[in-house]
Amino acid sequence: MxxxxxxxxxxxxxxxxxxxxxxxxxxxxxxxxxxxxxxxxxxxxxxxxxxxxxxxxxxxxxxxxxxxxxxxxxxxxxxxxxxxxxxxxxxxxxxxxxxxxxxxxxxxxxxxxxxxxxxxxGVDVDRGYVGVVAAPDKGIEDWADLEGKKVGVNALGSTPVALISASMEAVGADPSTVQWVQIAQPETIPALQAGQLDAANLAQPLLTAAEEAGFEQVGNPEQLTVGxxxxxxxxxxxxxxxxxxxxxxxxxxxxxxxxxxxxxxxxxxxxxxxxxxxxxxxxxxxxxxxxxxxxxxxxxxxxxxxxxxxxxxxxxxxxxxxxxxxxxxxx
Structure with a gap:
């Protein structure tokens, strides 16, 4: 660890x-x-x-x-x-x-x-109950693109941090460069809209709400790790x-x-x-x-x-x- x-x-x-x-x-x-x-x-x-x-x-x-x-x-x-x-x-x-x-x-x-x-x-599909989302203009299309970015999670040291890190490792990216930001789930979409976060991990139904607000899903952190x-x-x-x-x-x-x-x-x-x-x-x-x-x-x-x-x-x-x-x- x-x-x-x-x-x-x-x-x-x-x-x-x-x-x-x-x-x-x-x-x-x-x-x-x-x-x-x-x-x-x-x-x-x-x-x-x-x-x-x-x-x-x-x-x-x-x-x-x-x-x-x-x-x-x-x-x-x-x-x-x-x-x-x-x-x-x-x-x-x-x-x-x-x-x-x-x-x-x-x-x-x-x-x-x-x-x-x-x-x-864990759900072994690309679009599951949880997912990482980002704005289209952030240039974040896969796990490797999270390097050096501010990523919102509900708690530091939590399962999202572990699984996003493992997903990045699986594609050769370095999760130690990520700036993890602890934020309550209901506050996450406004923070993304304000540009305070580059990406964030969300669970349903907020994941669907984020996509309706124009954010795009990068991936499901459970898919490559704990399906x-x-x-x-x-x-x-x-x-x-x-x-x-x-x-x-x-x-x-x-x-x-x-x-x-x-x-x-x-x-x-x-x-x-x-x-x-x-x-x-x-x-x-x-x-x-x-x-x-x-x-x-x-x-x-x-x-x-x-x-x-x-x-x-x-x-x-x-x-x-x-x-x-x-x-x-x-x-």
Whole structure:
């Protein structure tokens, strides 16, 4: 992993750990303990953000899939996965979702998180759920053209940074020359229009909105890197998983069933997104590139594929290449 990427992730995990220690000072039971016998369903709280990628879990709740597996789900809106980690560690959340690089760093820092399922899987097409866009007059037509440019991403040290860097490496370009700019997704298109960014990574439906505003897609950073590989994961604390393996198993089964429905019924996914996001329904109707939601049990091999991409692109030290076994719950 390059030094900048390492510093960003290390600071993020250290801050999360410090916050969680304060939050947990009065309790050692992170995430609660659902192992006691109960006549009714088990209450869990799942973090979501109001974007299309969370449609599957909303479908699962609305279709009664979680309830059928004995779970009473409360969906808690958050701003981002990494920001929710302290809340998870304090016990106020049962499950949240983070990207693979964040979990790698949390595992290295021994924060106590384990992956229990795949939220999203990389899409192996040139026009997917995510994409890098640029103005036509910027002369950015492929990954190599990003050298020396200002590129907007939702978070430094995140999956977009890793995958764009790996995509550039794949065509012989040098990602260390990129000026990464952290910017919230809703602010990205105005920043592109103002010339504050040369290019930016966007997810649907903002990707479609950017193209309608005249920007052109450079490529899908998942295509050359993690097509078919889990990119965002649902996690809980290791302590909670050890105390409540049956709840975790029910959550995993519900997730996979929900993802299968979402992947097979894009119209339902769009209609669900209209209710679960703040996006203009008219924009959602124009979206063609949808996420690939997780619908199979998560494996160590899945995580290893992502790790190998990071190592090969110089985004992760080879000494950390065998960390996958520590990242996943195998209870």
């Amino acid at each position: 390059n030094s900048r990427f390492r510093r960003i992730l290390a600071v993020s995990a250290a801050a999360a750990l410090a916050t969680s220690l304060v939050a947990c000072s009065g309790s050692s039971d992170a995430g609660g303990d659902a192992s006691e016998p109960s006549e009714g369903p088990t209450a869990i709280t799942v973090a979501t953000y109001p974007v299309m990628s969370n449609a599957a879990v909303y479908i699962g709740v609305e279709e009664g899939i979680f309830a059928d597996n004995g779970l009473d789900v409360t969906l808690e809106t958050i701003t981002s996965g990494p920001d929710s980690v302290p809340t998870l560690l304090s016990g106020d959340l049962t499950f949240t979702s983070i990207d693979v690089p964040t979990l790698i760093n949390a595992t290295k820092e021994d924060v106590g998180l384990v992956a229990v399922g795949a939220m999203m899987v 078919g590989v889990p990119t965002f994961l649902y996690v809980t604390t290791r302590e909670y998983a050890e105390k409540n393996p049956e709840v975790v198993a029910a959550f995993q089964e519900s997730l996979n069933a929900s993802g299968e429905i979402a992947n097979g019924d894009h119209e339902l996914a769009i209609e669900t997104a209209k209710k679960s996001t703040t996006v203009d329904p008219a924009v959602l109707d124009k979206v063609t590139g949808l996420p690939m939601w997780g619908s199979k049990p998560l494996t160590t091999e899945d995580l290893q594929k992502f790790i190998d991409v990071l190592v090969n692109a110089g985004q992760l030290d080879e000494s950390d290449a065998s960390i996958a076994d520590q990242m996943i719950w195998n209870g």
